[in-house]
Amino acid sequence: MTESRFDPSVADGRWQRAWTEAGTFTADSDSEKPKSYILEMFPYPSGRIHMGHVRNYTMGDVLARYQKMRGFEVLHPMGWDAFGMPAENAAMEKGVHPGGWTRQNIAQMKAQLQRIGFALDWTREFATCDPEYYGHEQALFLDLFAAGLVYRKESTVNWDPVDMTVLANEQVIDGKGWRSGAEVEKRKLNQWFLKITDFADDLLAGLGTLESWPEKVRLMQENWIGKSQGLEFSFDLSDGGKLPVYSTRPDTIFGASFCAIAADHPIAQGLAGDPAVAAFIDQCKKGATTAAALETAEKLGYRTPITAKHPFTGADLPVFIANFVLMEYGTGAVMGVPGHDQRDFEFATRYDLPIMRVVATDPARADEPFKGEAEAGDGVIVNSDFLDGMSVEDAKQAVITRAESGGWGEGRTVWRLRDWGVSRQRYWGTPIPFIHCDTCGVVPVPKDQLPVTLPEDVSFDIPGNPLERHPTWKHVDCPACGAAARRETDTLDTFVDSSWYFLRFASQPADKPFDPEEVAKWLPVQHYIGGVEHAILHLLYARFWTRALAHMGQIAVAEPFAALFTQGMVTHETYSRIDTERGVPVFFAPEEVDRTSAGATLIADNAVVEVGRIIKMSKSKKNVVDPDAIIARHGADAVRWFMLSDSPPERDLPWSDAGIEGCARFVQRLWRVVANNPHCDINAEPNRALEKLMHRTIAGVANDIEHLQFNKAVARIYEFTNAIERSHASADQMAAIAVLPRLISPMMPHLAEEAWARMGGEGLMADAPWPTVDPALLIDDEVTIAIQHMGKLRDTVTAPKGADKDTLEALALASANLQRSVDGAAIRKIIVVPDRLVNIVT
RNA sequence: GCGGGCGUGGCGGAAUGGUAGACGCCGGGGACUUAAAAUCCCCUGAGCUUUGCUCGUGCGGGUUCGAGUCCCGCCGCCCGUACCA
Numbered sequence A: 001m002t003e004s005r006f007d008p009s010v011a012d013g014r015w016q017r018a019w020t021e022a023g024t025f026t027a028d029s030d031s032e033k034p035k036s037y038i039l040e041m042f043p044y045p046s047g048r049i050h051m052g053h054v055r056n057y058t059m060g061d062v063l064a065r066y067q068k069m070r071g072f073e074v075l076h077p078m079g080w081d082a083f084g085m086p087a088e089n090a091a092m093e094k095g096v097h098p099g100g101w102t103r104q105n106i107a108q109m110k111a112q113l114q115r116i117g118f119a120l121d122w123t124r125e126f127a128t129c130d131p132e133y134y135g136h137e138q139a140l141f142l143d144l145f146a147a148g149l150v151y152r153k154e155s156t157v158n159w160d161p162v163d164m165t166v167l168a169n170e171q172v173i174d175g176k177g178w179r180s181g182a183e184v185e186k187r188k189l190n191q192w193f194l195k196i197t198d199f200a201d202d203l204l205a206g207l208g209t210l211e212s213w214p215e216k217v218r219l220m221q222e223n224w225i226g227k228s229q230g231l232e233f234s235f236d237l238s239d240g241g242k243l244p245v246y247s248t249r250p251d252t253i254f255g256a257s258f259c260a261i262a263a264d265h266p267i268a269q270g271l272a273g274d275p276a277v278a279a280f281i282d283q284c285k286k287g288a289t290t291a292a293a294l295e296t297a298e299k300l301g302y303r304t305p306i307t308a309k310h311p312f313t314g315a316d317l318p319v320f321i322a323n324f325v326l327m328e329y330g331t332g333a334v335m336g337v338p339g340h341d342q343r344d345f346e347f348a349t350r351y352d353l354p355i356m357r358v359v360a361t362d363p364a365r366a367d368e369p370f371k372g373e374a375e376a377g378d379g380v381i382v383n384s385d386f387l388d389g390m391s392v393e394d395a396k397q398a399v400i401t402r403a404e405s406g407g408w409g410e411g412r413t414v415w416r417l418r419d420w421g422v423s424r425q426r427y428w429g430t431p432i433p434f435i436h437c438d439t440c441g442v443v444p445v446p447k448d449q450l451p452v453t454l455p456e457d458v459s460f461d462i463p464g465n466p467l468e469r470h471p472t473w474k475h476v477d478c479p480a481c482g483a484a485a486r487r488e489t490d491t492l493d494t495f496v497d498s499s500w501y502f503l504r505f506a507s508q509p510a511d512k513p514f515d516p517e518e519v520a521k522w523l524p525v526q527h528y529i530g531g532v533e534h535a536i537l538h539l540l541y542a543r544f545w546t547r548a549l550a551h552m553g554q555i556a557v558a559e560p561f562a563a564l565f566t567q568g569m570v571t572h573e574t575y576s577r578i579d580t581e582r583g584v585p586v587f588f589a590p591e592e593v594d595r596t597s598a599g600a601t602l603i604a605d606n607a608v609v610e611v612g613r614i615i616k617m618s619k620s621k622k623n624v625v626d627p628d629a630i631i632a633r634h635g636a637d638a639v640r641w642f643m644l645s646d647s648p649p650e651r652d653l654p655w656s657d658a659g660i661e662g663c664a665r666f667v668q669r670l671w672r673v674v675a676n677n678p679h680c681d682i683n684a685e686p687n688r689a690l691e692k693l694m695h696r697t698i699a700g701v702a703n704d705i706e707h708l709q710f711n712k713a714v715a716r717i718y719e720f721t722n723a724i725e726r727s728h729a730s731a732d733q734m735a736a737i738a739v740l741p742r743l744i745s746p747m748m749p750h751l752a753e754e755a756w757a758r759m760g761g762e763g764l765m766a767d768a769p770w771p772t773v774d775p776a777l778l779i780d781d782e783v784t785i786a787i788q789h790m791g792k793l794r795d796t797v798t799a800p801k802g803a804d805k806d807t808l809e810a811l812a813l814a815s816a817n818l819q820r821s822v823d824g825a826a827i828r829k830i831i832v833v834p835d836r837l838v839n840i841v842t
Numbered sequence B: 001g002c003g004g005g006c007g008u009g010g011c012g013g014a015a016u017g018g019u020a021g022a023c024g025c026c027g028g029g030g031a032c033u034u035a036a037a038a039u040c041c042c043c044u045g046a047g048c049u050u051u052g053c054u055c056g057u058g059c060g061g062g063u064u065c066g067a068g069u070c071c072c073g074c075c076g077c078c079c080g081u082a083c084c085a
Helices: A006-024 A051-069 A084-096 A098-115 A131-146 A196-207 A216-226 A249-257 A265-269 A275-284 A292-294 A341-351 A394-404 A514-521 A537-551 A627-634 A635-644 A657-675 A688-706 A708-728 A731-744 A749-760 A804-813 A816-822
Strands: A037-039 A073-075 A150-160 A166-167 A185-194 A227-236 A241-249 A257-260 A301-309 A316-322 A335-336 A409-415 A434-439 A441-446 A476-477 A485-486 A527-531 A562-569 A572-578 A585-588 A593-595 A600-602 A608-616 A780-787 A792-800 A827-835 A835-840
Touching: A006 A098, A006 A627, A006 A635, A006 A749, A037 A051, A037 A514, A037 A835, A051 A073, A051 A527, A051 A562, A051 A635, A051 A688, A084 A098, A131 A150, A131 A441, A185 A804, A196 A216, A196 A537, A216 A537, A227 A249, A227 A394, A241 A249, A241 A257, A241 A335, A249 A394, A257 A341, A257 A409, A265 A275, A265 A301, A265 A708, A275 A301, A275 A316, A335 A341, A335 A572, A394 A409, A593 A816, A627 A657, A635 A657, A635 A708, A635 A749, A657 A708, A657 A731, A657 A749, A688 A708, A688 A731, A708 A731, A731 A749, A780 A804, A780 A816, A792 A804, A792 A816, A804 A816, A804 A827, A804 A835
Parallel strands: A037 A073, A037 A527, A257 A316, A527 A562, A780 A835
Antiparallel strands: A150 A166, A150 A185, A227 A241, A227 A301, A227 A409, A257 A335, A301 A316, A434 A441, A434 A485, A476 A485, A572 A585, A572 A608, A593 A600, A600 A608, A780 A792, A827 A835
16 A cells, blocks of 8 residues: 555455454344444345445445444344345246346345445345245244234236236236236236234334334325224115225215226126126226226226115115226225215216215305316315214214114224235245145145245246146145145245344344344344335335234334334436437447536447436436446445435435546545644644534534434535645644544445554454544534624624623624614614524614 | 425535525636646636625415425425335
8 A cells, every 4th residue: 555545456355354354243142232233125136236225235334333333232234135026037038047046146246245345244144035034934924824814815916818927016017918918907816915904003003103214104104004984884775785885084975976886896796697797897807906007097987777875865876887996995885976086076077977065165165166176175064964064074973973873884994004915926935835735725834844945946938937837846745634735836925025034134043033032132123224115015014024923922022123214216317319210219328428518429429319317227227337347446435435425315316427536536535634644743833623623523423424414424524624634733633633534434444444554543443432522622612693684694793602682782783784784774673593693673 | 096205506415494505526717747647726606786785495375583494385306006126
């Protein structure tokens, strides 16, 4: 290492090896120190680490290293969310085995992570596709089954009628299968479910204890769980039958002008003898199953000959079969109130049904016409007999009370949250440990026969589930009666894998999923960091599993993640040209493009390419920057520094070459400050301002890190470095330089170690304590006071901190600028905010 | 469609209801050098009648002595929407 240049290509590896050899980041469960569990959402091993991972793990790393300096025993593990569809897609496209492909990706990505110098405890690494891991998962699934939290029921999937296979939602594009292009159908399958709804109330209540979660995430989960009070009642039908419906808006019951039932509702099925009805029911089966697709699809209905009698007015309401009503939700039938539900409004408009106002902003506007859309908001009830004049809330209760006393309906709490369907008709996942026997029914695999492992000899040359068509795998004897039986061929949703991995990191016993004592030592996770895209599903499922395991007495943890942080994406501009033949854009990678301030040209032909919007890095848009290439060029510390600079961590971070170059320059600049360490001139004037700034910086950076405001910590370190360089060779400057390595250590650990070693620091920087702060030096003795006239700045003056109101008032009135602005006008009021400002009101 | 979030100079952003633009990037000027790179110093929201003034935080209103911040109504973009992870 020369004096003038920090060489990451040498230093990075040196310190990474030193940490590994010393076991610096191996968590000691038996340590006396207070414990801290720092966790980032583990990655799917897609092939390469991308910048989003680097950003996520750098944030966790800063916290882990900082907390270690603060005297905590830190657990900062890493593993692999290794089951999932991309491995099967790779198998289909490249003819490789999903397992081999995944293992290779893991090896590659692990090496990449190690080159970034993360303070990870690799001794606890595992992949969810390890048979040990998924074997324990199968055991837990059997425990849940025994506890009554697992059951089977019919539910709808996307069916590709050409490939004869189930499609994931992302494999359905505009209602068509992504490979076959065939119109997707809804098809029912018998599938496995987890009873997350048993915990709906508790999951909702628990949100109130998660003070260190972002408010937005708690709100999203609250709305997702969706607790509401409503009325379930039955309409008497013209054919003598009854139609049970559920509504969250019984207050609008007088505005009901039709009923709608699902295509697979028994009443609809009963009418299917009519070819027109049958044709409509068939039509309803078309299309994808997602909520977005259902909600935005055209609302279609078929008017049946049946009518329903309104319980209050006695009016006959037409009963429609409708494509937007689903049998799986509620009773599979709804009452339509077009005036106060947008979906019903569109439906009524299309089928020319009455649209009645039963809620208005005030009673005088009871007959105001609608302005082309439903009014779902609050108001007073009108045109509703005994409900008139009531608030929406009161009217709901009044209708429920009336229905209950009349015996034709009852109030019910319902949840938007549905039970969690965990069946997947796919190979690369955890086999569901059950066996189907013709005489015994569905039989659990005995625990001593776990894990049920995946067969290796599978092919992906035709669509569908390889487990289903494997020649031998599914043929087993029934564990109960010994007769020939069949294995369950569905595998578990990969969200199951990620619902308990954080427990397995605490310890990895061979004979059980986790050790409750170790779980008690480390859990809950102190900081959990990941993308906001997981705000609902993953986080809710993990909270559910934690509750279910606690319910069964296996752990004593209420919430798995004490604090949550959702970081933003790494983005990059896109470069494209329109393909003139096909009319679609063709994208180019950043390294294929020569970018100047004026625009961009393609290096290959030196002609212009269009510079597009700055969006999330993705392979399809080719706007990705490979971390390896950047590390090879600038070193790990520059990349880490860039990940923390400028953008607040919860927002998107636009990648820029100029930005990373600036970071690389700053790494070198820091090195010069340390390496050109001047000799102290004991005769030099002490630089008390620098000393104060040093203490303020130490305290400020600590506070910023604790609040994950890394961009602010970065700004402070820039300011501190600027101040050091501008100061003269005094003892204070020496002290400031000496503290620098420790300040930057969580963010630029390689440079910090190198500097620490050079300055004669003892042991590894990573083991050193955080510098101490003298609180006395954090207090200012002088402050700048703003002088305003009518709220506009006219002058600033300095005053002693804590100066009284009269002093500040006098200072303000003495200002020439203020006097010119006031221009002799009568002063009506003077507002003094101590240590901040004086505002003269005329 | 529904739920949630975000919007500040050329760019990323800073700002307990109290001096809008800290810090960084880009750009401009200068020093050093035969020259370049590197480095260092200075300037850098717009406009004006420039001791200073006006405008300015997506758009339109409102509350307040004072609004980027609080309230109401919009617009745009992003995330989720239960089988992508």
